[in-house]
Amino acid sequence: MLAKIWNGEGFYKMEKKKKKVKVIKIDVEKCNGCRACEVICSAFHANPKYSSNNPGRSRIRVHFDPLRNIYVPVLASHYTPAECAGRNTYILDQVEHDECSFCGASCPSRELFKEPDSSLPLKCDMCEDDPPQEKPLCVQWCIDDALTYEEREEEVEEEVKLDEMEIGLESLVERYGLQKVIDTVVRMSKKS
Amino acid sequence: MRYAETGYNLEIDLSRGNIERVETDPRLTELHLGGLGTNAKILWDRVPPEIEPFSPDNLLIFSTGLLCGTPAPGANRTIVSSFSPQTQLMAYSMMGGFFAPELKYAGYDKVIIRGRSPKLVYLWINNDKVEIRDASHLQGKGALETAELIRQELKEPKAQVAAIGLAGEHKVYFASIEHMMRSASRLGLGAVMGDKGLKAIAVRGTKDINVARPEEFIGLCNEILKYIEWRREKPIKGVPPILATLGSPQEMAVKDENWHTTSFSWGNARQRRPDFWKPEIEKRWEEVQDKSVERLISCYNCPMRCGGIIRHPELDRYMMKCYSKLTYIMAAMADDLAFGFKIVGRAQEYGVDGFTTPQVMAFAVELYEAGILTDQDMPGFPSNNEERFFYLLEKIVRREGIGDVLANGVYWAARQIGKGAEAYDHNTTKRHEQMVIKLGMLNPLYYLMYGTGEKLNITQIEGQIPQAPLPEDVREEFVRDWIQVPRANEKEFKEFILKWEPRGEYAFPFYPPIDVICKLVEWQETMHYIDDVTGVCAGLSSFPIKPPYHINNYPHIISAATGLDIDEAELWKIAKRNRNLVRVNNIRRGLKRKDERPPEDHWKKRFPEYEAKLQDEYYKFKGWNSEGVPTKETLNQLGLDYVGEDLERRGIL
Numbered sequence: 001m002l003a004k005i006w007n008g009e010g011f012y013k014m015e016k017k018k019k020k021v022k023v024i025k026i027d028v029e030k031c032n033g034c035r036a037c038e039v040i041c042s043a044f045h046a047n048p049k050y051s052s053n054n055p056g057r058s059r060i061r062v063h064f065d066p067l068r069n070i071y072v073p074v075l076a077s078h079y080t081p082a083e084c085a086g087r088n089t090y091i092l093d094q095v096e097h098d099e100c101s102f103c104g105a106s107c108p109s110r111e112l113f114k115e116p117d118s119s120l121p122l123k124c125d126m127c128e129d130d131p132p133q134e135k136p137l138c139v140q141w142c143i144d145d146a147l148t149y150e151e152r153e154e155e156v157e158e159e160v161k162l163d164e165m166e167i168g169l170e171s172l173v174e175r176y177g178l179q180k181v182i183d184t185v186v187r188m189s190k191k192s
Numbered sequence: 193m194r195y196a197e198t199g200y201n202l203e204i205d206l207s208r209g210n211i212e213r214v215e216t217d218p219r220l221t222e223l224h225l226g227g228l229g230t231n232a233k234i235l236w237d238r239v240p241p242e243i244e245p246f247s248p249d250n251l252l253i254f255s256t257g258l259l260c261g262t263p264a265p266g267a268n269r270t271i272v273s274s275f276s277p278q279t280q281l282m283a284y285s286m287m288g289g290f291f292a293p294e295l296k297y298a299g300y301d302k303v304i305i306r307g308r309s310p311k312l313v314y315l316w317i318n319n320d321k322v323e324i325r326d327a328s329h330l331q332g333k334g335a336l337e338t339a340e341l342i343r344q345e346l347k348e349p350k351a352q353v354a355a356i357g358l359a360g361e362h363k364v365y366f367a368s369i370e371h372m373m374r375s376a377s378r379l380g381l382g383a384v385m386g387d388k389g390l391k392a393i394a395v396r397g398t399k400d401i402n403v404a405r406p407e408e409f410i411g412l413c414n415e416i417l418k419y420i421e422w423r424r425e426k427p428i429k430g431v432p433p434i435l436a437t438l439g440s441p442q443e444m445a446v447k448d449e450n451w452h453t454t455s456f457s458w459g460n461a462r463q464r465r466p467d468f469w470k471p472e473i474e475k476r477w478e479e480v481q482d483k484s485v486e487r488l489i490s491c492y493n494c495p496m497r498c499g500g501i502i503r504h505p506e507l508d509r510y511m512m513k514c515y516s517k518l519t520y521i522m523a524a525m526a527d528d529l530a531f532g533f534k535i536v537g538r539a540q541e542y543g544v545d546g547f548t549t550p551q552v553m554a555f556a557v558e559l560y561e562a563g564i565l566t567d568q569d570m571p572g573f574p575s576n577n578e579e580r581f582f583y584l585l586e587k588i589v590r591r592e593g594i595g596d597v598l599a600n601g602v603y604w605a606a607r608q609i610g611k612g613a614e615a616y617d618h619n620t621t622k623r624h625e626q627m628v629i630k631l632g633m634l635n636p637l638y639y640l641m642y643g644t645g646e647k648l649n650i651t652q653i654e655g656q657i658p659q660a661p662l663p664e665d666v667r668e669e670f671v672r673d674w675i676q677v678p679r680a681n682e683k684e685f686k687e688f689i690l691k692w693e694p695r696g697e698y699a700f701p702f703y704p705p706i707d708v709i710c711k712l713v714e715w716q717e718t719m720h721y722i723d724d725v726t727g728v729c730a731g732l733s734s735f736p737i738k739p740p741y742h743i744n745n746y747p748h749i750i751s752a753a754t755g756l757d758i759d760e761a762e763l764w765k766i767a768k769r770n771r772n773l774v775r776v777n778n779i780r781r782g783l784k785r786k787d788e789r790p791p792e793d794h795w796k797k798r799f800p801e802y803e804a805k806l807q808d809e810y811y812k813f814k815g816w817n818s819e820g821v822p823t824k825e826t827l828n829q830l831g832l833d834y835v836g837e838d839l840e841r842r843g844i845l
């Protein structure tokens with residue numbers, strides 16, 4: 001969708017762009033601690049695919065403390081060269097969770113989210129695949145629905161301020177068609 | 193490269209403190225696959241019958257199953273094998289949870305323990321680093337508590353631990369090995385572990401497990417998961433709710449206990465209470481269960497949620513699964529579900545079998561009431577049923593006073609006590625406490641399974657078919673999509689389901705014909721023997737009706753994982769080889785035909801001649817002689833010639 005708007009300073013072209021937001025919802029109440037998510041994540045990322053598995057390489061880990069009824073699946077987020085300066089703990093439903101329980105960072109303070117042999121950081125890539133998977137693998141294997149997947153399309157309005165030359169070109173395109181303009185520019189550049 | 197398995201065992205000699213990593217022979221995988229199969233082979237080769245269960249030369253083997261650690265859903269069983277102090281026969285008990293996969297990721301298929309440590313120790317396996325560590329500070333600690341303490345001391349929250357409690361340390365003949373909510377509890381393996389001076393094994397692994405044909409294998413795993421999801425929507429019609437679903441009996445989720453409480457017997461396995469499940473009880477039990485079960489939990493890589501996190505006001509949190517919720521309540525004739533949740537928590541920390549223990553205690557109560565045991569034997573014995581059980585538990589796990597006798601199980605205790613106590617031992621087979629059923633008509637299938645089952649625990653022998661005839665209107669539907677049936681027997685098994693009636697011409701004990709009975713029994717048992725090598729939980733395979741793993745997809749799953757090309761006939765043969773190997777381990781230790789009898793009062797209506805015929809025919813069907821010993825021909829066909837030679841040398845064959 002294109003529209004030209006004059007706001008007193010110049011022409012603006014308002015473009016509504018669709019962006020796909022991939023969301024894994026984690027319902028800790030439903031987690032049964034089976035670690036199927038760890039199994040399949042590591043198998044999916046093996047090379048060749050599914051040829052091996054090893055939860056130590058998984059990009060999702062279940063923080064697991066049955067005697068305190070704590071089951072928190074955490075997805076590997078980012079790599080950080082330095083650990084946090086301070087720490088925080090959460091008390092949920094009267095249960096105090098350890099520091100770092102909910103954090104997905106591959107961080108020097110712990111062994112989590114690092115390849116066991118090389119210590120290289122691990123990061124969830126939402127199971128990028130070609131052709132794309134219908135849902136991330138951990139979600140597919142969590143049939144008790146502690147993990148569910150949502151794709152949201154968000155319309156983001158992108159404002160692109162057009163400069164003078166663009167405005168000029170655009171009018172030429174409108175008059176002659178894009179291909180003709182390109183051909184002309186190519187011919188001109190060869191001549192010079 | 194080895195697929196599905198790691199190709200290495202750990203050999204631990206606790207007498208010398210020696211640790212060795214030993215490569216295994218791939219040929220043995222082809223012959224036995226792994227798990228129970230290779231355990232039975234190792235025990236046959238290395239533990240001759242002269243070696244007592246409590247001898248340093250007895251082995252205690254913690255084995256993974258062949259598929260453990262691969263993505264195969266529910267493949268998480270640890271198969272623990274040794275010789276039982278209670279039965280003096282081969283003991284194999286299994287536990288789910290997280291231990292076996294972790295051991296695989298550490299790089300081992302089995303841990304084989306021999307010798308006896310002079311002081312209490314525990315084993316710490318951290319990938320290639322294996323240490324025997326002092327456990328004197330863990331002496332007397334509970335099994336779950338021990339696991340916690342070890343994880344803290346090692347600073348390894350992800351370590352998986354299997355441990356014994358006080359009962360194992362005191363060599364109670366029905367001591368268990370505990371791992372979270374799971375335990376290898378039957379036949380006294382915890383006592384063997386205690387005898388070896390081994391308090392616990394902790395393991396942590398971060399290596400890969402490979403499969404041979406990845407795309408095919410993961411496709412099959414996805415089918416298993418899809419089938420589990422489908423079955424959730426389709427419980428079996430015409431059977432009690434507890435038998436309608438997959439998994440171990442869903443005791444933590446299901447609250448309707450009508451079937452268990454009214455069909456099984458109470459007290460010392462004598463009395464049935466057909467009117468027990470009244471609306472008031474139902475309401476009260478529901479409330480207690482809702483309050484006590486905080487969360488439903490699963491074993492490794494399994495969606496079934498058979499376990500629960502249990503909260504009881506007087507205990508720390510613990511985990512429970514399956515039937516132990518009811519065993520103590522029913523044996524104690526206590527009508528309170530909260531009592532069950534309390535005593536199981538205690539008993540688990542002490543590490544005792546939730547099946548045998550309540551029966552031993554009910555037996556003691558009966559002896560007391562009959563005046564055979566007196567206040568002298570049991571000073572301060574309370575009058576209230578529930579308190580009596582706590583009293584006995586404390587005595588047994590410490591082998592204190594009468595507890596020292598009762599700790600040997602009903603069979604041995606009855607003989608030690610004498611004074612007519614033997615008559616109260618009415619529910620054991622091969623010296624082991626059996627399921628508390630006291631029914632009317634002889635069940636010919638169960639007659640054979642109770643008698644000849646090597647595992648001595650009916651839930652690890654039975655499966656696949658409904659326990660009673662289906663209502664007529666659901667039979668057609670039942671057989672229509674019965675994809676689990678062996679193709680060779682499809683016609684006769686389906687016919688059996690369609691015709692089977694509670695009374696009349698098509699009823700037990702003379703229906704179905706004996707040849708069909710033999711085949712049905714063999715099918716049920718064989719599925720367990722297959723699970724026992726793969727490490728797949730019986731709850732997804734051999735135990736429930738219409739499970740996701742079955743004889744028609746198993747060969748593909750095993751082949752894709754291992755790269756061995758195994759078809760149905762070959763898999764059946766391997767299971768048969770393993771089954772016979774377990775049997776000859778027992779035969780060599782004196783197992784006789786006369787031992788293969790279910791408890792005499794299991795059924796009221798008995799048919800001695802017919803029963804003898806059943807046994808004869810079944811032995812023949814199995815390729816065993818009239819004493820139940822596998823014939824030379826059978827052994828040779830299975831490539832077990834060396835077994836035949838040994839039995840001949842011993843004058844058994």
Ligand code: SF4
Nearest residue numbers: 031032034035037142
């Ligand atoms: S698969 Fe689901 S239920 Fe199982 S551990 Fe992962 S998040 Fe929890």
Ligand code: SF4
Nearest residue numbers: 041124126127136138
């Ligand atoms: S989305 Fe994919 S990469 Fe991310 S944790 Fe789940 S399985 Fe692993």
Ligand code: SF4
Nearest residue numbers: 491494496498729731
């Ligand atoms: S079916 Fe139940 S007992 Fe078996 S592995 Fe799954 S959760 Fe564990």
